[in-house]
Amino acid sequence: MAEPTLTLNGRTVAFQPGQTILEVAQGAGVYIPTLCYMKDTLPTGSCRVCVVEVEGARTLLPACATQAAANQVIQTESPRVAAARRMVLELALASGNHNCLICEANGECELQALAYRYQVPTPAFAAPPDTPYYFEDNNSMIVRDFSKCIMCGRCVRGCTERQVNDAIAIGYRGSHNKIVAKADKTYIESDCVFCGECVQSCPVGALLDKNAIGQGRSWERTTVRTVCPYCGVGCQLEVHVKDDRILKVTGADAVPNEGRLCVKGRFGWHFVHHPDRLTTPLLRKNGELTPVSWDEALDYVAARLTEIKAKYGPGQIGGWCSARITNEENYLMQKFMRAVLGTNHVDHCARL
Amino acid sequence: MTNSIAELEDANCILVIGSNTNENHPVIAARIKRAVRFRGADLIVVDPRRQDLVKFAKLYLRQIPGTDIALLNAMMHVIIRDNLYDAAYVAERTENFEALKETVAAYTPERAERITGIPARDIEAAARMYAQAKVASIVYCMGITQHTVGTDNVKALANLAMLCGNVGVWGGGVNPLRGQNNVQGACDMGGLPNVFSGYQPVTDEAARKKMEAAWGVSNLPAWVGKTMTEMLPAIHAGEMKALYIIGENPALSDADAHHAIQAMQKLELLVVQDIFLTETGKLAHVVLPAASFAEKDGTFSNTERRVARVRRCIPPLPGTKPDWQIICELSTRMGYPMRYASPEEIFEEIRTVTPSYAGITYQRLEAGGIQWPCPTEEHPGTVFLHKDRFARGLGMFFPVEHKDPAEMPDEEFPLYLTTGRLLYHYHTGTMSRRAPGLVEKAPECRVELAAADAARLGIAEGDTVRVRSRRGEITARATISPKAVAGTVFLPFHFAEAAANKLTNAALDPVCKIPEFKVCAVQVTKA
Amino acid sequence: MITCSCAATPPAQLTPAQWEKIDAIIAKYKDVPGNLMPVLQEVQEAIGYLPPEVQDRLAEGLNIPGSHIFGVMSFYSMYTWRPKGKYVIRFCESPPCHVLGAENLLQMAQEELGIGLNQTTPDGLFTLETSACLGVCEVAPAMQINEVVHGHLTRERFRQIIADYRAGMAPDYTTLTCTTYEISRYKQPPTDLVLLKNVGKIDPENIDDYLAAGGWQALKKAVTTMTPEQVVEEVKTSGIRGRGGAGFPAGLKWSFTRPLTVTPKYIICNADEGEPGTIKDRYIMEGDPQKILEGMAIAGYAVGASQGYIYVRGEYYLSKHRLAKAIEQARARGFLGKNLFGTDFSFDIEVRSGFGCYICGEETALIESIEGKRGYPRMKPPFPGVSGLWGKPTIVNNVETLASVPAIIEKGGAWYKSLGTPDTTGTKIYQIIGHVATPQIVEVPAGITLRELIDTYGGGMRPGSTFKFCQTGGASAGIVTAAALDTPLDFGSLAQVGGALGSGTMLVADQSVCVVDFVRAVAKFFAHESCGQCTPCREGTPLILRTVNRICRGQGTLEDLALLERLGAAMIDASFCPLGQTAPAPFLSAYKNFRQEFEDHITKKVCAAGVCRLG
Structure with missing residues (x-):
């Protein structure tokens, strides 16, 4: 049987039954903006940024949550779509205090990127900058700044669907909607296990890794892929x-993690820079561990191992590999x- | 793991036994919880503690510590009795079924109830749930292995999985969760007393010849060496004089740690190579400062046999060297020059002598990790083991019998002690206790007690208590937790100032020499 | 800095007896699917409020995450996590009450009680709150004190009521015959009634009365003489369109679910009568509850469901009481339960209560609520008929729809179809409220004109009133002017003139009403009731309110009107559910019909009705 097709911005595109309009568009290289959409979670179709025009439908439809159907005729950037999408972005920008100047997410913010792409300035009807918003900074790992929150719900789905830690919900x-932990407590007083999935899920600057705040813009950092x-x-x-x-x-x-981490992986790296790190070999002299040069230390070890092997035989020497070092090092x-x-x-x- | 982490989401039933997955392997726990929440999988949790994962379980079975075999045999008893096993699979792919049948015949659910404390009806329900699932996965961890019957526990799990045709299928398997990031790799690379890399036995002459040729040496030792847990007594007995330890802290992590410290003090040479001056380093003659994971290149192999690249994020801290460089320099000094320009060169050598890694290259790893066995560069890697055929041909049932733990509670030491990790810390805390966030969440050792035990002992939340075993004692503050079940106390082993392993029993499993960390007898009093 | 203004409460000091009560409630509901709402309601009933400590206990006992519990609680207006007075006074702010002066009365109540809004009198007796709608528009302006409604409020009447309560004369709602007026006051047409036939004539708490009136015979006929397919066919023949507001043909809905092999299936009676101006279902529930049960059972038989739920809005205490009693009696007589009339057909019903949330009248939000969640509408498709409650095929019908079913089975679909208009068959209960002489409900064959409804049943306009406009169908529909007075009140005709039949409510406003101020009241309702799931509605409804507020204060600009038009168009196009899609309709239609009045507020600072205080 031939694959079903639909018309996307005038192009005929084949699709697999079960795919959403967004998936079909992505497959066809057609850009549809998203905010609340997130991989490995159920689409909620709630932010309405991804709305598209489907011929015959009374209203616009969210591409992320609408199944593609045979012979659909879809417009992703029609004037009607553009007007609605622009208003949705204006409303998101109007809710909260989206000050990109000092926002940690500047450069990585999906709302900022969309405002730029669609050239939507902060609208005149935005909440005044002195509007009070909930701000939480009482733990060492995560800062919550609700003046940036656009209620996309991604943090909640990260918590309840990707990690299934169930620490936060929409309240x-x-x-008045607001993300709540337990009875609207702070994270540290709640069931939160600080996996940080919420921070990683946040498309704006509402949830932040405290360690990085003010330390460097995204374009000043390099990222290296490695293993926890x-x-x-x-x-x-x-x-x-x-x-x-x-x-x-x-x-x-x-x-195997597909983006997930636990609290140790995400917030447990400080040991690398810890002042307690050993920075010189130590050799026991007169009962005390004393700093020495690498040469002195290695010469000593080589000499002693040679002596002991000679004196007692190899069967009196043991060596422990380690689960903390690499395969190459264990092999060696x-x-x-x-x-x-x-x-x-x-x-x-x-x-x- | 016989199977892969991602497959867990496709299991119809998951039996988690002896694994506090939510705290020790949170990212795997996420997969299990997703299977339950979004795929309707049935979860069975067997654990002495009412751990967090129980919230997601259809069945929670609370066994008396050290009685897993009785439970598993009874489940198999029910499965065979009610003809719920995969007869075709048993017939085609396994051997020794009759012996298994005979052994488990004696384990009626009622008898198992007397041994395990688990109601017979729950054992029956668990047996049916596991056997009737289309595909069922078993997930276990140190709660299974850290027993004097650890090896037998694992055999019992393998028996159960094979009986129901769950080995060699997508979403099934017998899946041990490795506790440390490259413990799989350390084993794969021959960091064991009996094998070279790729599990090639040192007792096998062909293997020795191959290594000798590759390494340009002769007369590699043919005898099986000692395990860590055997080396310490040997040192104590004066049979070993030198020990070279990389990245390990036995002064805190070994069962009966006091005994381990005494042993190390007897050595003529103790070399410790680590990133911090650990409790063990303080006993050493020489301490060599190593670079951390973030400061070097290489590969790690995870619990699902996936080899992945470790990449240098920052240069080594001045004064430190990557472990491989230290070994090279030492070896070169001892007259056996090791001159590798990079870890990749070492890996190329590993490939040539290790068939299961032969097809893996750094270049291939750029596209993502590869699961061994991967014999050729065209091979995609192996997602799950024993597909269509067991490594040995037919799957062998090894029937096993219940045995009591080496130490049982008595009048003087009336409580079971079991040990493990907290979510917020790792091993002896050398890494995790230096992260402000982790310390904030778990600043100190807490003795976890059930409300009933606490009430009986007159202990309130936060009271300082003394925990004493035949081997030592510690003091720490108590926490009264709904996770604890009356009769058993729990201690994390991350805290040097209240080292749980001063209390634990160094009794070993006779085969794999693992200490019985999970069961000993203690007394708890208000300090 | 932490600025949390929300849940900071002093630690609750509960007695051991109170904890025992809580544990008993947990135990009672432990294995009931979707237990969260009933548990929260019973615990609040028992303890008075739901402090964090209690939430923790429920989280542990029900194995539901604490964040989820609070997320649900804080979604519904009637839950509270702070202690309140013995009597909670809830002033209705809905548009129907607003046009009759609710705002001034609320001010009056604050003066009389000496407290502000959301405060409690020092003696701990009264807490003063507002409600977005109490569903008692025929007695507007109104308030509810705990379970009991007091209507036609004036300062004198309010004083008297408060004095009575202080004197310990708080009425027991279960002893009242009805919440507002007995139906005998209302003029009904000379034709046979279908829905209100028994109301006011039989004792709603005595099943024998219903049986004497021929009750439960339709179910008997259906299960003993008809196949389920025949029942579906009969309902299809009747042409009955859903009475909740959307007007989808009920028989067609049933015919989609009937052939599905998925089990179990569910019948839900939507009794979350939350549309401002809508009061009809309450009369049926309070006056003839067995008829609803019978209709549900027939629906169950028709589509192959064996479990039904009636989801009643939280404020309708007497309805819930009557329904629970009716279910109990029907079970005792074997009309509900296993093997009805000796057949294989089994059917039972549970009453579930909303707790202060308009959006739960939307069928998928309602389903979420029964499942123990926030009332967030779901994406459609899939429609509930295919995947509804717990993902199973579910028929959701309005009270009025289901209550029509026994008659359709008894007398036949063709008979039913002969009533009303081809567009809207059968009889329809209309509500005529606002500035008419006698606000009331009336059941007539569908399709009478607005003029007839006002003149014949509403008693004409009030003395001195002249008709200015009518908001048709509920708060979310457009308003029509006198030009529409002769339009038949059916689904199709009203849609053509920019109105909507909706729930059949007609809110008539006279010259004293400022249309801008009216739009403000409606905007307040939607800003309060938006669930917040989607951006356009969550941010758009309060933006409409803020902007219209500005216009009412004389601070509006012509750009504001342009913004509202642009915003309205985007909300219609891009909102998730009908709430957001229709929330701009009142403004848009008012602006279309009364453009000058809006512009006068802005450019001339003039409010012709003299309602708005400009500048």
């Missing part, structure tokens, strides 16, 4: 670096123990 009603140093899941990280300092860590959209360590020292007393902490 209140209508224009904690448990064995092997989550893929994006490490955000500026001037050889880690500013923050986010989850990479790759297997066991090779060193076996090939150089001649011992199979090689193990690591697999049992702990």
